[in-house]
Structures are given as C-alpha cells and as structure tokens.
Amino acid sequence: MADHIYKKIELVGSSPDGFEEAVKNALARAQKTIRNMRWFEVAETRGYIEKDKIGHWQVTLKIGFTLEE
Amino acid sequence: MADHIYKKIELVGSSPDGFEEAVKNALARAQKTIRNMRWFEVAETRGYIEKDKIGHWQVTLKIGFTLEE
Amino acid sequence: MADHIYKKIELVGSSPDGFEEAVKNALARAQKTIRNMRWFEVAETRGYIEKDKIGHWQVTLKIGFTLEE
Amino acid sequence: MADHIYKKIELVGSSPDGFEEAVKNALARAQKTIRNMRWFEVAETRGYIEKDKIGHWQVTLKIGFTLEE
Amino acid sequence: MADHIYKKIELVGSSPDGFEEAVKNALARAQKTIRNMRWFEVAETRGYIEKDKIGHWQVTLKIGFTLEE
Amino acid sequence: MADHIYKKIELVGSSPDGFEEAVKNALARAQKTIRNMRWFEVAETRGYIEKDKIGHWQVTLKIGFTLEE
Amino acid sequence: MADHIYKKIELVGSSPDGFEEAVKNALARAQKTIRNMRWFEVAETRGYIEKDKIGHWQVTLKIGFTLEE
Amino acid sequence: MADHIYKKIELVGSSPDGFEEAVKNALARAQKTIRNMRWFEVAETRGYIEKDKIGHWQVTLKIGFTLEE
Amino acid sequence: MADHIYKKIELVGSSPDGFEEAVKNALARAQKTIRNMRWFEVAETRGYIEKDKIGHWQVTLKIGFTLEE
Amino acid sequence: MADHIYKKIELVGSSPDGFEEAVKNALARAQKTIRNMRWFEVAETRGYIEKDKIGHWQVTLKIGFTLEE
Amino acid sequence: MADHIYKKIELVGSSPDGFEEAVKNALARAQKTIRNMRWFEVAETRGYIEKDKIGHWQVTLKIGFTLEE
Amino acid sequence: MADHIYKKIELVGSSPDGFEEAVKNALARAQKTIRNMRWFEVAETRGYIEKDKIGHWQVTLKIGFTLEE
Numbered sequence: 001m002a003d004h005i006y007k008k009i010e011l012v013g014s015s016p017d018g019f020e021e022a023v024k025n026a027l028a029r030a031q032k033t034i035r036n037m038r039w040f041e042v043a044e045t046r047g048y049i050e051k052d053k054i055g056h057w058q059v060t061l062k063i064g065f066t067l068e069e
Numbered sequence: 070m071a072d073h074i075y076k077k078i079e080l081v082g083s084s085p086d087g088f089e090e091a092v093k094n095a096l097a098r099a100q101k102t103i104r105n106m107r108w109f110e111v112a113e114t115r116g117y118i119e120k121d122k123i124g125h126w127q128v129t130l131k132i133g134f135t136l137e138e
Numbered sequence: 139m140a141d142h143i144y145k146k147i148e149l150v151g152s153s154p155d156g157f158e159e160a161v162k163n164a165l166a167r168a169q170k171t172i173r174n175m176r177w178f179e180v181a182e183t184r185g186y187i188e189k190d191k192i193g194h195w196q197v198t199l200k201i202g203f204t205l206e207e
Numbered sequence: 208m209a210d211h212i213y214k215k216i217e218l219v220g221s222s223p224d225g226f227e228e229a230v231k232n233a234l235a236r237a238q239k240t241i242r243n244m245r246w247f248e249v250a251e252t253r254g255y256i257e258k259d260k261i262g263h264w265q266v267t268l269k270i271g272f273t274l275e276e
Numbered sequence: 277m278a279d280h281i282y283k284k285i286e287l288v289g290s291s292p293d294g295f296e297e298a299v300k301n302a303l304a305r306a307q308k309t310i311r312n313m314r315w316f317e318v319a320e321t322r323g324y325i326e327k328d329k330i331g332h333w334q335v336t337l338k339i340g341f342t343l344e345e
Numbered sequence: 346m347a348d349h350i351y352k353k354i355e356l357v358g359s360s361p362d363g364f365e366e367a368v369k370n371a372l373a374r375a376q377k378t379i380r381n382m383r384w385f386e387v388a389e390t391r392g393y394i395e396k397d398k399i400g401h402w403q404v405t406l407k408i409g410f411t412l413e414e
Numbered sequence: 415m416a417d418h419i420y421k422k423i424e425l426v427g428s429s430p431d432g433f434e435e436a437v438k439n440a441l442a443r444a445q446k447t448i449r450n451m452r453w454f455e456v457a458e459t460r461g462y463i464e465k466d467k468i469g470h471w472q473v474t475l476k477i478g479f480t481l482e483e
Numbered sequence: 484m485a486d487h488i489y490k491k492i493e494l495v496g497s498s499p500d501g502f503e504e505a506v507k508n509a510l511a512r513a514q515k516t517i518r519n520m521r522w523f524e525v526a527e528t529r530g531y532i533e534k535d536k537i538g539h540w541q542v543t544l545k546i547g548f549t550l551e552e
Numbered sequence: 553m554a555d556h557i558y559k560k561i562e563l564v565g566s567s568p569d570g571f572e573e574a575v576k577n578a579l580a581r582a583q584k585t586i587r588n589m590r591w592f593e594v595a596e597t598r599g600y601i602e603k604d605k606i607g608h609w610q611v612t613l614k615i616g617f618t619l620e621e
Numbered sequence: 622m623a624d625h626i627y628k629k630i631e632l633v634g635s636s637p638d639g640f641e642e643a644v645k646n647a648l649a650r651a652q653k654t655i656r657n658m659r660w661f662e663v664a665e666t667r668g669y670i671e672k673d674k675i676g677h678w679q680v681t682l683k684i685g686f687t688l689e690e
Numbered sequence: 691m692a693d694h695i696y697k698k699i700e701l702v703g704s705s706p707d708g709f710e711e712a713v714k715n716a717l718a719r720a721q722k723t724i725r726n727m728r729w730f731e732v733a734e735t736r737g738y739i740e741k742d743k744i745g746h747w748q749v750t751l752k753i754g755f756t757l758e759e
Numbered sequence: 760m761a762d763h764i765y766k767k768i769e770l771v772g773s774s775p776d777g778f779e780e781a782v783k784n785a786l787a788r789a790q791k792t793i794r795n796m797r798w799f800e801v802a803e804t805r806g807y808i809e810k811d812k813i814g815h816w817q818v819t820l821k822i823g824f825t826l827e828e
Contacts, residue, residue, distance in 0.1 A: 005650040006633040008681070012351040012409065018089055020294055023323070024330065029350040029412055031328035040330075042321040045111040047092070049132075052100035054093065054109075060353070063325075064633065067650055074167040075150040077198070081213040081271065087296055098212040098274055114318040116299070118339075121307035123300065123316075129215070133150065136167055143236040144219035146267070156365055158501055161530070162537065169535035180528040183387040185368070187408075190376035192369065201532075202219065205236055225572055227432055230461070231468065238466035247468075249459040252594040254575070256615075259583035261576065261592075270463075281443040282426040284474070288696040288754065305695040305757055336698070340426065343443055357627040357685065363503055374626040374688055390525040392506070394546075397514035399507065399523075405629070419719040420702040422750070434570055437599070438606065445604035454606075456597040477601075478702065481719055488788040489771040491819070495558040495616065512557040512619055543560070547771065550788055564765040564823065581764040581826055612767070639710055641777055644806070645813065652811035663804040666732040668713070670753075673721035675714065675730075684808075708779055735801040737782070739822075742790035744783065744799075 006038065006064045014056045019045060022059040036066040074136045075107065081129045088114060091128040105135040143205045144176065150198045157183060160197040174204040213245065213271045221263045226252060229266040243273040281343045282314065288336045295321060298335040312342040351383065351409045359401045364390060367404040381411040420452065420478045428470045433459060436473040450480040488550045489521065495543045502528060505542040519549040558590065558616045566608045571597060574611040588618040626688045627659065633681045640666060643680040657687040695757045696728065702750045709735060712749040726756040764826045765797065771819045778804060781818040795825040 013026025023040065030037060044060035082095025092109065099106060113129035151164025161178065168175060182198035220233025230247065237244060251267035289302025299316065306313060320336035358371025368385065376382060389405035427440025437454065445451060458474035496509025506523065513520060527543035565578025575592065582589060596612035634647025644661065651658060665681035703716025713730065721727060734750035772785025782799065790796060803819035 003637075003646065003677075004635050005647055008631040008633065010353040010407075011412075012353065014349050016348075025348065026350055027325065027328065027330065037325040037328060039322060039324050046108060048108050049096065049106040052096065052106060054096065056348075062631075067632075069650075072154075072163060072194075073152050074164055077148040077150065079215040079269075080274075081215065083211050085210075094210065095212055098276075115315060117315050118303065118313040121303065121313060123303065125210075131148075136149075138167075141223075141232060141263075142221050143233055146217040146219065165532065165535065165537065175532040175535060177529060177531050184384060186384050187372065187382040190372065190382060192372065200217075205218075234463065234466065234468065244463040244466060246460060246462050253591060255591050256579065256589040259579065259589060261579065279430075279439060279470075280428050281440055282428075284424040284426065286698040286752075287757075288698065290694050290696075292693075301693065302695055305759075332693075338424075343425075355629040355683075356688075357629065359625050361624075370624060371626055374690075391522060393522050394510065394520045397510065397520060399510065401624075417706075417715060417746075418704050419716055422700040422702065441601065441604065441606065451601040451604060453598060453600050476700075481701075483719075486775075486784060486815075487773050488785055491769040491771065493560040493614075494619075495560065497556050499555075508555065509557055539555075545769075550770075562767040562821075563826075564767065566763050568762075577762065578764055581828075608762075648808065648811065648813065658808040658811060660805060660807050667729060669729050670717065670727040673717065673727060675717065736798060738798050739786065739796040742786065742796060744786065 005067045007067050008062045008064045009034075010043070010060065010062050012058055012060045014058050016054075016056045019057050019059060022057040023061060026059065026061050027063070030063055034063070034065050036068070037063055038066060039064045075133045076136050077131045077133045078103075079112070079129065079131050081127055083125045083127050085123075085125045088126050088128060091126040092130060095128065095130050096132070099132055103132070103134050105137070106132055107135060108133045144202045145205050146200050146202045147172075148181070148198065148200050150196055152194045152196050154192075154194045157195050157197060160195040161199060164197065164199050165201070168201055172201070172203050174206070175201055176204060177202045212274045214274050215269045215271045216241075217250070217267065217269050219265055219267045221265050223261075223263045226264050226266060229264040230268060233266065233268050234270070237270055241270070241272050243275070244270055245273060246271045282340045283343050284338045284340045285310075286319070286336065286338050288334055290332045290334050292330075292332045295333050295335060298333040299337060302335065302337050303339070306339055310339070310341050312344070313339055314342060315340045350412045352412050353407045353409045354379075355388070355405065355407050357403055357405045359403050361399075361401045364402050364404060367402040368406060371404065371406050372408070375408055379408070379410050381413070382408055383411060384409045419481045421481050422476045422478045423448075424457070424474065424476050426472055426474045428472050430468075430470045433471050433473060436471040437475060440473065440475050441477070444477055448477070448479050450482070451477055452480060453478045489547045490550050491545050491547045492517075493526070493543065493545050495541055497539045497541050499537075499539045502540050502542060505540040506544060509542065509544050510546070513546055517546070517548050519551070520546055521549060522547045557619045559619050560614050560616045561586075562595070562612065562614050564610055564612045566610050568606075568608045571609050571611060574609040575613060578611065578613050579615070582615055586615070586617050588620070589615055590618060591616045627685045628688050629683045629685045630655075631664070631681065631683050633679055635677045635679050637675075637677045640678050640680060643678040644682060647680065647682050648684070651684055655684070655686050657689070658684055659687060660685045696754045697757050698752050698754045699724075700733070700750065700752050702748055704746045704748050706744075706746045709747050709749060712747040713751060716749065716751050717753070720753055724753070724755050726758070727753055728756060729754045765823045766826050767821045767823045768793075769802070769819065769821050771817055773815045773817050775813075775815045778816050778818060781816040782820060785818065785820050786822070789822055793822070793824050795827070796822055797825060798823045 013022040015021035041062045082091040084090035110131045151160040153159035179200040218233045220229040222228035248269045287302045289298040291297035317338045356371045358367040360366035386407040425440045427436040429435035455476045494509045496505040498504035524545045565574040567573035593614045634643040636642035662683045701716045703712040705711035731752045772781040774780035800821045
C-alpha cells in the first residue's frame with residue numbers, strides 16, 4: 001500500500017430521498033466505469049426546493065481510487 | 070431564467086430527530102414568509118449534547134429564492 | 139462616518155451578456171427596495187451553459203448599505 | 208429550544224473608541240428592529256486611518272436571533 | 277454560564293450504518309472519559325468504499341465540554 | 346433531474362483578450378470531448394505580464410456536466 | 415529551542431467583561447493543569463446576547479505549550 | 484528560470500470603467516517603480532456604489548516580479 | 553478616488569498592554585516611513601505567554617495606503 | 622502560449638522514503654497516460670504511521686497539463 | 691475497522707535538520723505517551739531564521755490514533 | 760521583544776534540487792537586502808515539470824523580519 005497511487009475525481013450525486021442516498025447514487029454511477037474505488041470525501045451539500053419542500057438533495061463528492069500499475 | 074435575481078438568507082434549523090429534519094424545519098419556517106425558494110446550501114452542521122447524547126442537531130443553511138420584479 | 143452602521147445582504151445577479159452585466163442587474167434590482175447602497179463584494183462567479191456556450195453568467199454579491207438612524 | 212429556528216444577519220458596526228465599542232454600536236442599532244437576539248460572531252475586523260491614527264474601528268458581525276413561530 | 281471555560285477535542289467516529297451513527301459512535305466513546313459534554317461541530321465527512329459500496333462512514337467532530345473549576 | 350449525476354473537471358482557459366474570453370476558450374475546447382456541459386464555476390483568475398502589460402488572462406474553471414446513464 | 419516539541423490544545427474562554435478578559439480567563443484555567451504555556455492564537459470570537467446587550471464574550475483559543483522530554 | 488526568485492506585492496487598482504480596467508490601472512502604476520513584472524493573481528473584487536450605480540470597481544491583485552541577482 | 557491605486561503591506565504589531573495597543577504600535581511604526589495610510593485589516597491575533605500570563609499581544613495587520621502618482 | 626488550455630487532475634502519491642519521493646511517484650505514474658504535463662501544486666501532505674514510525678508519506682497533488690488542439 | 695474511533699491531537703515538531711526531521715521528532719515524542727498512532731496530517735510549515743539561515747524547521751501536525759474500547 | 764514590530768514580505772524561491780533548497784534560495788536572496796530576518800511561513804508549494812520530471816520546485820514563503828526603530 002505504501003507505493004500506491006490514487007486518483008481523485010469530483011462527482012455530484014442527487015436524490016429526492018436524502019443526503020445519504022445522494023452519496024450512494026453517485027457511487028453507484030461511478031462504479032460503472034471506475035474500478036478500485038477506495039474512499040470519498042463530502043465537499044459540499046445542497047438541495048433544490050420545489051413547492052417549499054426539498055425536491056432533491058445534491059452532494060458533491062471527491063472519490064479516490066487506486067490507479068493500476 | 071437568465072435574468073433572474075436571487076437573494077440568499079442564512080437560517081439555522083434545529084431538530085432532536087436528525088440532520089435532515091433540522092434542514093426541513095428551517096425550510097418549513099422559511100416558507101411562512103418567503104416565496105419562490107429555489108435552493109439551499111449547508112454551511113455548518115453541529116449539535117447540542119444533553120446527558121451524553123445528541124439533544125438536537127443544528128444546521129446552518131443558506132437559502133436562495135427568486136426576487137420578484 | 140465613524141459611527142455608521144452598515145448591513146450586508148447577499149444577492150445573485152444573472153445576465154446572458156457578461157460578468158459585469160450580472161453585477162449591474164443585481165444592483166438594479168436591489169435599488170428598488172434598498173436605499174443608501176455603499177459597496178459590493180464579489181463572492182462567487184459561475185455560469186450556466188446552454189448548447190456548449192455560456193447561457194448566462196451568475197455572480198453572487200454581498201451588498202453593503204448604511205442603516206438609517 | 209430543540210425546535211428553534213434562528214436567522215443570521217450581517218452588520219458592520221463602527222466606533223472611534225475601539226473594537227468592543229464597534230460591536231456594541233452594531234448591537235444597539237440592531238435591537239431597534241430585531242427582537243430576540245441571541246448571539247453574534249465576529250467575521251472581520253478592520254479600521255480606517257486618519258492622520259496616521261485610527262479614525263474608527265469597523266467590525267463585521269453575524270447576529271443570530273430566534274424567529275418567532 | 278458567563279464564566280465557563282470549555283475545552284474542544286477532535287474525534288473521528290465511524291459506522292457502517294450512516295452519517296448520524298458515526299457521530300453517535302464518537303459521542304458514545306467520548307462519554308466514557310469526558311464529563312459535561314456540551315456540543316459538537318462536524319468538521320469533515322468521508323467514507324471508505326468496499327466492493328463499490330460504502331463500507332463505513334467516517335465523521336470528524338470537534339466536541340466541546342465544560343472544564344470544571 | 347432529481348436523479349442526475351454530474352462530474353466536475355478543472356480546466357484553465359487563456360486569452361490575450363480578457364477575462365470572459367479566457368472562460369469562453371476553455372469551454373470551446375471542452376465541448377470537443379465533453380457532452381452535456383451544464384455549468385462552470387470560476388475558481389481562480391490570474392494573468393501573465395509581458396512588457397508591463399497583460400499578455401494573457403488565465404482563468405481556472407470547474408465545469409460540471411451530466412453523466413449519461 | 416530547536417528541538418522543542420509543542421502541543422496545542424483548543425479552549426473557549428468566556429467573560430462578561432470583554433474580549434481580552436475572555437482570553438485571560440481561559441489562560442487562568444489552563445495554567446491549573448498545564449505547565450510551560452508558550453503562546454496562544456485567537457481562532458474565533460463570538461458573544462452571547464442577553465436583553466439586547468452583550469451577556470458574555472466567548473473566545474476560542476489555541477494554546478501551545480512545551481512538552482517535557 | 485529554475486533558480487529565479489520572485490517577490491509578490493499586493494496592490495488595489497480602481498476604475499470607473501470596469502473590472503479589467505481596474506487591473507490594468509494597477510499594473511500601469513506598478514510598472515513605474517517595478518521592473519520585470521511576470522504575473523498577477525486576482526485576490527478580491529469589489530466596487531463602490533454611487534447613486535445606486537457602480538462608481539468604481541476595485542480589484543486587489545498580487546503581482547509577482549523577478550528579483551534581480 | 554475612483555482612480556486611486558493602493559498598496560497593502562503586512563505588519564505585526566506587539567504590545568504587553570492589549571490587542572488595540574498592538575494595532576496602534578504597528579501603525580505608529582508604519583507612519584514613520586509610509587504616507588497616506590488609509591485602512592488596516594486584522595489578519596491574525598495571537599499572544600506570547602510568560603509565567604502563565606499574557607506577556608504581549610501580537611496582531612498581524614494588512615495596511616492599505618494610497619500610492620502617489 | 623497565450624491560447625493554451627490546460628486540464629488539472631488530482632493524484633495522491635505515496636512513498637515510504639519521503640515527501641519528495643511521494644511527489645515523484647505520482648508524476649512517474651501520471652506520465653504513463655498523460656502527455657505534456659506542465660506543473661503540479663501540493664494540496665495536502667499526510668502520512669501513515671506503522672509501529673510509531675512513518676510507514677509512508679502521502680501527498681495530494683494537482684497536476685496541470687496542456688490539452689492538445 | 692468500521693467501528694473504530696480515533697482521536698486527533700495537534701503537535702508542533704522542530705528540527706534544525708529539515709522538514710521531514712521535524713515531523714519525525716514530533717512522532718518520536720508522541721509515541722512516548724500515545725499508543726496506536728495511525729496517521730498524521732501536515733497543517734502548517736514554518737521555520738526560524740538565525741543569522742540569515744534556517745535555524746530550525748517547525749511543522750504543525752495533526753496526529754490520529756485509535757482510541758481503545 | 761514585547762514591543763517589536765515585524766514586517767512580512769512574500770517571496771517565491773525556486774530550485775531544481777528540492778523543496779528545502781527552494782526555501783533556502785529564497786532566504787539567500789532575501790538576506791542581500793533585508794536585515795534581521797526572524798521566521799518564514801510556507802504558503803504554497805508547487806513545481807514545474809519538464810520532460811515528465813520535476814524541472815524545479817517553487818515555494819512561496821512569507822518572511823518576517825524586525826523593523827528597526
């Protein structure tokens with residue numbers, strides 16, 4: 001692990017169901033094209049309001065994954 | 070939408086029930102006096118502790134709404 | 139001037155025509171309800187993209203104005 | 208207290224007499240129109256110089272107050 | 277309360293079950309050795325990914341407690 | 346729109362002609378390989394000086410675009 | 415001094431009498447259990463409001479002290 | 484270029500004509516006393532308002548220049 | 553005033569007597585070599601501790617002054 | 622150079638041998654797939670501890686490279 | 691590992707020999723009283739100058755360690 | 760020392776040989792014109808890449824020195 005190189009990308013996940021679901025949606029999409037995801041960092045949390053209620057949450061994540069040799 | 074002007078205000082919502090409920094409480098109070106709320110941004114998350122447990126969550130939000138012409 | 143009290147509010151101005159026009163649009167709207175505006179600070183600059191071009195600029199401003207006695 | 212909603216506004220207080228006086232002047236002005244002020248946070252401290260001395264201090268505060276139901 | 281002195285420490289709580297559970301786990305551990313906990317502030321939220329899903333959430337908290345005389 | 350996932354990338358656009366042109370040049374290059382660009386955020390503005398004048402502006406942007414399913 | 419190791423802790427001092435007194439109260443409490451205090455850094459200044467006046471100032475400090483060998 | 488040492492200074496340029504003109508005015512003044520200016524970084528953008536319109540823009544720059552041997 | 557160019561420098565003032573005195577000492581020293589000082593901004597406040605008490609306050613200021621034509 | 626567009630990516634390099642080696646390892650991996658790397662910025666420096674010593678350094682870099690036309 | 695709780699403390703390490711040695715000195719001192727150190731984060735790097743050369747480096751670290759059950 | 764006034768300037772040092780050498784080069788240049796340098800703070804670390812390797816490191820420093828009476 002001492003020589004691993006990681007790449008970090010920035011995704012924004014959305015969900016009408018809550019903060020954690022927005023994170024999970026981003027990861028579910030990311031795993032379609034990225035292998036070896038290792039961690040995420042929450043960079044920003046916001047939401048869009050429709051008719052005075054939360055329409056959907058929107059969470060900006062940095063996702064780190066191992067670059068293969 | 071290209072010429073819209075928005076105003077942002079800062080509210081702090083509280084709830085004994087969790088992070089998302091604190092956000093919802095702030096929006097529920099805001100909609101009594103503000104029309105056309107469009108989005109919120111989470112600026113700060115904290116909580117007060119009573120008898121070694123979370124007494125209530127407290128979330129500082131910026132809320133953006135459209136200013137009418 | 140030494141005893142003046144100022145209030146700062148946060149507005150988001152938009153314009154399809156550019157960065158400075160977005161600022162001016164925010165000020166034009168603000169002066170309808172605020173007297174004695176004194177300064178603004180640019181807090182954030184962004185834009186929305188339509189068909190691969192800038193649809194409109196969006197500039198978040200803090201506007202300071204003198205509170206009357 | 209667990210369900211309270213607070214609003215935060217941003218004021219700039221001035222005083223030729225010092226840092227604390229600038230804070231007090233802002234609060235004295237704020238209480239004319241705001242009820243239920245609960246706390247303040249110092250966001251920025253600066254001053255204007257006249258003839259090589261401090262003409263007046265200028266302190267930017269965020270003031271939190273309880274929104275009534 | 278006006279003369280109270282508080283100490284703030286920084287803990288990182290983890291949980292496979294979610295953001296709020298990670299906060300609660302940190303507080304549950306802290307109360308074993310700290311008395312008079314008063315508030316917490318969320319400083320950083322991240323998570324570790326196992327097999328393309330969230331293995332556990334990890335939340336960095338600052339916890340404030342009253343120092344006894 | 347509630348379930349959309351966005352990716353954000355960071356580009357630096359340059360132009361001898363001004364701040365807005367540097368932004369536009371970055372977007373013009375980005376649209377060659379990215380579809381569905383939605384917004385940009387200005388992260389940093391700087392410029393290079395040649396013979397005591399602005400040789401070119403250089404603007405760092407974050408660009409958000411929709412990830413297709 | 416070149417090989418000294420310091421530890422920094424975070425305290426919040428309070429005082430109804432002013433900003434400097436809040437700092438002094440924190441140091442007075444800290445010296446009961448810490449030896450070799452060397453410096454402090456003001457991290458945050460706030461206050462609580464009672465009946466429209468400052469009830470007490472509250473200053474968050476980082477205090478650095480030499481760790482003995 | 485690998486051994487060059489640069490100094491950075493901080494100037495505030497003003498102009499009634501716009502953001503870019505304020506930058507240019509600062510550089511025009513700087514070149515009277517500084518040689519070998521290489522780059523600038525925009526640190527802060529603000530403006531002063533007169534009669535509800537922008538009286539002048541005010542841009543804080545850091546300017547980097549090569550120190551001669 | 554619309555075309556004025558200002559320079560900002562960074563000084564650290566010290567005083568055993570308090571926060572405001574440290575600011576004043578910095579300005580008193582600055583005025584020996586700088587003309588046309590206009591404002592200061594407090595960037596950092598700290599202090600050195602001697603025998604468990606504040607030995608001296610130390611305040612980092614940015615000072616802005618008008619550059620003559 | 623005035624019209625160049627750059628892209629910035631974020632990598633984390635690791636090395637048991639030191640801070641600079643972690644940077645070099647990230648660049649060595651990056652050059653396998655990226656052409657025209659121009660600069661890097663150190664965003665974060667940390668390390669993992671094994672048996673009370675530094676097991677490996679871990680440095681987060683932003684790497685800028687020229688996008689070809 | 692999913693339920694681990696970590697504590698983070700802040701130390702300042704010094705060394706006349708360099709940046710990495712200052713980090714190592716802080717860890718060497720910390721392991722005398724802390725068990726289960728897991729990682730460190732570099733928060734601030736500075737140095738003291740004696741006779742125009744670096745007298746010693748001074749690095750502020752946050753150190754994370756596992757709290758035992 | 761309690762009444763000393765310090766000035767801080769910002770330099771960028773470069774070196775092909777490493778991070779510490781870039782710092783030392785900045786100090787070596789600074790001592791040609793500045794007396795009584797006391798400390799430095801690392802503000803930013805970056806490097807330029809040539810042929811996929813580090814061409815030179817570039818470190819932005821703030822240097823503090825005592826102003827003579």
